[in-house]
Amino acid sequence: MTQTQRTLLPLLFFTALIAAWEIAMRGFGQAGLVPGPSGIVVAALRTLGDGSLWSATAGSLQRVAIGFAIGAGLGIPLGLVMGMLAPVNRALSPIVDSLRSIAPIAWIPMALLWLGIRGNAALFIVAYAAFFPFVVNTIQAVRLIDRNLTHAARALGAGNWLILRAVVLPSAIPSILTGARISMAFAWGSIIAAELAMGIKVTSGGSAAVGLGQLMVSTLYIRRDVDALVLYMIVIGLISLGIDLLMRRLQRTLTPWRQA
Amino acid sequence: MSPKIELRGISKTYASARTGEDVEALRNVSFDMGAHEFVSIVGPSGCGKSTLLSLVAGFASPSAGEIRVDGVAVAGPDPKRGVVFQDYALFPWRTVRGNIEFGPLARGVNKAERAVITKRYVDMVGLTGFEERYPHELSGGMRQRCALARLLANEPELWLLDEPLAAVDLQTRNILQDELLRIWGDDRAIETRRAVLLVTHGIDEAVYFSDRVIVLGRRPGQIKEIVPIDLPRPRRGRRNSGELGRYVDHIWNLIRDDAAQAIADETT
Numbered sequence: 194m195t196q197t198q199r200t201l202l203p204l205l206f207f208t209a210l211i212a213a214w215e216i217a218m219r220g221f222g223q224a225g226l227v228p229g230p231s232g233i234v235v236a237a238l239r240t241l242g243d244g245s246l247w248s249a250t251a252g253s254l255q256r257v258a259i260g261f262a263i264g265a266g267l268g269i270p271l272g273l274v275m276g277m278l279a280p281v282n283r284a285l286s287p288i289v290d291s292l293r294s295i296a297p298i299a300w301i302p303m304a305l306l307w308l309g310i311r312g313n314a315a316l317f318i319v320a321y322a323a324f325f326p327f328v329v330n331t332i333q334a335v336r337l338i339d340r341n342l343t344h345a346a347r348a349l350g351a352g353n354w355l356i357l358r359a360v361v362l363p364s365a366i367p368s369i370l371t372g373a374r375i376s377m378a379f380a381w382g383s384i385i386a387a388e389l390a391m392g393i394k395v396t397s398g399g400s401a402a403v404g405l406g407q408l409m410v411s412t413l414y415i416r417r418d419v420d421a422l423v424l425y426m427i428v429i430g431l432i433s434l435g436i437d438l439l440m441r442r443l444q445r446t447l448t449p450w451r452q453a
Numbered sequence: 454m455s456p457k458i459e460l461r462g463i464s465k466t467y468a469s470a471r472t473g474e475d476v477e478a479l480r481n482v483s484f485d486m487g488a489h490e491f492v493s494i495v496g497p498s499g500c501g502k503s504t505l506l507s508l509v510a511g512f513a514s515p516s517a518g519e520i521r522v523d524g525v526a527v528a529g530p531d532p533k534r535g536v537v538f539q540d541y542a543l544f545p546w547r548t549v550r551g552n553i554e555f556g557p558l559a560r561g562v563n564k565a566e567r568a569v570i571t572k573r574y575v576d577m578v579g580l581t582g583f584e585e586r587y588p589h590e591l592s593g594g595m596r597q598r599c600a601l602a603r604l605l606a607n608e609p610e611l612w613l614l615d616e617p618l619a620a621v622d623l624q625t626r627n628i629l630q631d632e633l634l635r636i637w638g639d640d641r642a643i644e645t646r647r648a649v650l651l652v653t654h655g656i657d658e659a660v661y662f663s664d665r666v667i668v669l670g671r672r673p674g675q676i677k678e679i680v681p682i683d684l685p686r687p688r689r690g691r692r693n694s695g696e697l698g699r700y701v702d703h704i705w706n707l708i709r710d711d712a713a714q715a716i717a718d719e720t721t
Contacts, residue, residue: 341542344512349607350532350559359555363546450546450587 232420233427240421245408250428253388253404257380260319264376268324269369272331273361282332289328297322297379298386305391315387315404322383323376330372334365367448374440381433385409405429455524456485457648458509458611462518464673465504477673478504481518484667484679488610489646491637493659494667495704497712498719501674502652503539506615509650510536522611532556535609539616541600543588549575549599550584556607574602577636594625601633612637614651618658630658631689640687656708660684660700661692668704671711678707 194202211230218229240246275282275289297318304314338361346360388406405425412421465479478501486492494502508515511530520527522534535556543552553574554567562570575581578598588596597617604612617633618626638646653659659666660682668677682700691697 339542341538341540342544344507344510344530345536345538345542345544346555346559347512347530348510348532348534348536349556349603351555352559355559359547360544363544366546448546450589 226419228419228423233424236418236421236424240424246424246428249403249405249408250432253384253406254432256315256404257319257377257384260316260384261323261373261377261380263316263320264323264380265327265373267320268327268372268376269331272328272369273335273357273365275328276332276335276365277361289325293325293329297383298390301387301390304387315384315391318383318387319380322379326372326375326379327369330368330375331365334368334372335361337368338364367444367451370440370444370447374437374444377436377440378433381429381436385429457488457490457523458486458650459521459524460484460509460518461521463505463508463515463520464517465501465508465513466516467504467513479508479515480673480675482669482674482676483518484676486611486648486650488648489643490665491646491649491651491663492665492667493651493653493663494669495653495656495659495708496669496674496677497671497708497715499715500669500671500711502669503615505669505674506536506613506650506652509611510534510613532560532607533609534611534613535604535607536613537597537600537604537615537617539619541588541596543596543599543603545588548585548587549580549591549602552588552599553602553606555603560607570606574605577605578602578632592625593621594629597621597629598632601636605636610647612647612649612651614649616653617651619654626658627692630661630692634662634687634689639689656701656704657692657697660697660704661688666700666704668707670708671715680704 215230218227221227237246271285275285300318300321301314304317308314308317342360342364343356346356351359384404385406388404389410391407392410405428409422409425412418412425461483463479463482464477466475466477468474469476482505484492494505496502504513507513509520509527511527511534522531527534544555547555550571554571557567557570571584575584578601580595580598580602583591583595588599591599597620600617618629621629637649649662651659651662656666663682666680666682668680669675670677680700680703684694684696684700
């Protein structure tokens with residue numbers, strides 16, 4: 194198979210599938226009940242035109258970014274301490290492991306109860322989701338540090354602080370970034386779930402803190418626009434893809450010493 | 454004059470990471486080293502020679518006995534005792550320059566002075582022009598030079614070298630051997646040389662370098678013989694003299710049976 198064929202074949206198949214979908218939907222007279230490609234394009238033009246898709250996406254991304262930063266800011270230091278100090282690890286790992294096994298979205302009712310529906314609840318869910326991959330991967334990273342490297346640093350006269358800064362942190366970075374990628378995926382998945390659960394009230398209250406999840410709820414219950422719903426699903430998928438690409442690029446930029 | 458380094462009745466037993474059983478690595482090893490002496494330790498696989506080196510470095514403590522440097526018991530690693538590791542243990546995230554200046558950085562030397570020190574040792578080991586390379590961009594021989602320069606930048610009184618040339622090809626090895634001798638001071642006055650404790654598989658290399666060769670037997674490692682190498686210096690470029698070969702034969706005869714046993718143990 195030539196390179197052109199390899200590129201063309203999936204493209205052709207995809208186009209055929211889209212065409213078949215559109216034809217089938219119209220053929221059965223289901224427009225408006227079943228989403229179709231043309232309807233999705235129309236919904237895209239409309240929501241991009243009135244700015245509702247932009248502002249909802251920005252709202253969700255902003256919460257993810259803040260929650261992710263909170264998760265990293267708390268998770269990395271905790272992981273470092275647990276990885277380096279065996280007694281701390283023994284004391285805390287049962288708690289961390291139990292909390293970790295509770296799915297972030299299971300916290301949604303408690304978060305709504307404590308923090309309300311304005312946005313802090315979603316932030317809490319995202320931070321919670323992002324926190325554990327950071328902790329777990331940082332612990333693992335510290336454990337995997339080459340003993341020879343810490344020995345070498347000590348034999349060169351390094352104290353604890355320099356070893357932390359110049360040996361432990363840089364050797365942990367690749368694993369921490371792997372944790373960051375998982376965290377980001379978790380965070381993005383959780384924000385949609387949290388916003389779906391927080392639902393319509395915020396929108397009807399006229400608040401600015403609307404995200405993609407809330408937009409989906411209002412689309413489902415108020416507009417009943419199936420085409421727009423599928424559009425949002427596609428956007429959510431594309432953003433996941435974009436985040437993962439971004440994180441991979443970050444990994445390469447931040448660890449130039451690693452071979453490609 | 455008291456010796457620079459004294460090892461008194463060193464024994465080391467540790468729990469094997471694989472089986473959990475106690476392994477006696479070293480038994481009652483004692484010897485002294487002078488401040489300008491090149492001493493090599495040879496022995497078959499599993500004779501505890503690398504363990505001995507890590508005890509002198511201060512990475513672990515002996516189960517019995519004491520190691521003294523300048524009369525003071527070794528309690529941990531110290532920049533006065535520099536180490537070159539078998540796999541070099543270069544910091545992968547630091548360039549050649551970053552690795553070499555690590556020791557001075559750790560000792561609080563300011564930036565301008567670090568640059569001077571780094572340049573001196575980069576030039577000395579022949580890495581000029583490669584200062585900004587990362588270790589993974591270097592050949593085995595160049596990594597070795599970088600590891601040696603990193604040690605030298607701290608100007609340690611004792612060099613602990615753990616099979617530093619084991620991972621390079623034969624020709625590179627010969628070249629690096631001669632460079633190591635030159636940098637150590639093979640052709641300079643004895644007072645300018647530092648004490649070196651080298652662990653190696655290569656008996657020829659040990660004889661070529663050393664003032665004395667310590668021969669260890671295996672399981673547990675015990676001294677079989679300390680062989681003084683009475684060959685004149687400078688030795689550089691005279692690696693195939695007949696006398697050198699006689700020393701090599703003598704040492705090989707001491708450890709041949711143990712070495713054969715070590716191979717037999719590994720294959721069963």
